[in-house]
Amino acid sequence: MRILLIEDDDMIGKAVRRGLVDAGFAVDWVTDGRAAELALDNGVYDLAVLDLGLPKKDGMAIVASLRTTGNAMPVLIASARDTVRDRIAGLEAGADDYVLKPFDLDELVARVRALLRRNAGSGSPLLRFGSLVLDPLRKLVTQGGASIDLSAKEFAVLEALMQRPGAVLSRAQLEESVYGWGDEVGSNAIEVHLHHLRKKLGAAVIKNVRGVGYRVTED
Secondary structure (H helix, E strand, C coil): CEEEEECCCHHHHHHHHHHHHHCCCEEEEECCHHHHHHHHCCCCCCEEEECCCCCCCCHHHHHHHHHHCCCCCCEEEEECCCCHHHHHHHHHHCCCEEEECCCCHHHHHHHHHHHHHHHCCCCCCCEEECCEEEECCCCEEEECCEEECCCHHHHHHHHHHHHCCCCCECHHHHHHHHCCCCCCCCCCHHHHHHHHHHHHHCCCCEEEECCCEEEECCC
16 A cells, blocks of 8 residues: 655654554655645555645645545645644645544554555555455455465555455556656566565465556465
C-alpha cells in the first residue's frame, strides 16, 4: 500500500515516514501544497496523511480540491489546529479522519489501517483468500493454518494482490504499491519476489496472466 505524506515540518515528517515504512507501507513525502497536488495527480496513492498549515497551498484547499474532482482516496488530517471548528471544517471539506498534533505514532498507524480497511469495505484487519490469511498488523501469513515465512517485500507484494482478490495487477502497479520514491528497484525485482512467493505458497496460488500481470487464485 502506498501513502503520500504531506508535511512541512522536517522532524515530524521524518518520524512519520519512518513509522509508516516500519509498518510496511511504501511512503512518498512532500513538504508543500503544490508538490502535493502534483503527486496526487499521479493517482497511485491509497491514502494521504495531510498537514494543514502548508506553504504554497493550504491543506484544507487540497482536501476540497480532491473531493470536487471526484477523488475518493482516504485522507487523514494530522494537524496542530486543535479547535472544534477546525476539526469540523476538515471533516466537512472531505477528510476521513482528523488527528491532533502531537500524536502517538502507533495511533496514527492504527488510524491509517482503519481507513484503508473501511475504504476496502472490510471491518476486519485480516485479508483472507482461499486458505491464505494475511495479518497486516502482525506481519503474519498463514496457509491452511501453517505459518509462512516471507521477506518484507514478499509480504508487501502478497498484500497488494490480496487487497484486490482476483484482480490482475501489472508489474508497474505492484511496484507502485511496494516501492516509494528513492527506493532502488531492480528491473526484475517484482518478478523475483513473485518467484519466491510461488515457491513458498505453491505455483498455483499466484497466476501469471501473460502480457497483463498477476493475480491470486483459490489454492
